[in-house]
Amino acid sequence: MLGNHDATVWAGPWGVSFAANLTPDSTGIGTWTAEEFVQGMRNGQHRGGGRPIQPPMPWQNIGQMTDADLAAIFSYLQSIPPVENAVPAPRAPAGQTVQQEVPD
Numbered sequence: 001m002l003g004n005h006d007a008t009v010w011a012g013p014w015g016v017s018f019a020a021n022l023t024p025d026s027t028g029i030g031t032w033t034a035e036e037f038v039q040g041m042r043n044g045q046h047r048g049g050g051r052p053i054q055p056p057m058p059w060q061n062i063g064q065m066t067d068a069d070l071a072a073i074f075s076y077l078q079s080i081p082p083v084e085n086a087v088p089a090p091r092a093p094a095g096q097t098v099q100q101e102v103p104d
């Protein structure tokens, strides 16, 4: 796995991923509910029900926090100043596509 000096872009066997904007802007997680955040950290799916969250986001570990701790993290993230920054979508390796949905 390779990362850049400020840990905003990562490359590995899954392709390339870009660290999310966690500020309460509409380009970040400003429109998310606490339930979407907690569910996403628990099941590794975008907003708790979308595409798989790519490495190296350690949702398998973070998702083991208690409901109270995850709610506290979300509450803190919603309290910081919003930053407008549309982060690129992850990219798959050449010839492959990023999985958009988690199979049943």
Ligand code: HEM
Pocket: 010, 017, 018, 019, 020, 022, 029, 037, 040, 045, 046, 047, 048, 052, 053, 054, 055, 056, 057, 058, 062, 073, 089, 090
């Ligand atoms: C308490 C610590 C952390 C929290 C609360 C957190 C939260 C989040 C959230 C909410 C997302 C967006 C997921 C989505 O789009 O549904 C995300 C994505 C991401 N995080 Fe984290 N994160 C944490 C730590 C880390 C660490 C330690 C790394 C890297 C070493 C990391 C790397 C990433 C990357 C690369 C993405 C983008 C993944 C994608 O586009 O699918 N995160 N994170």
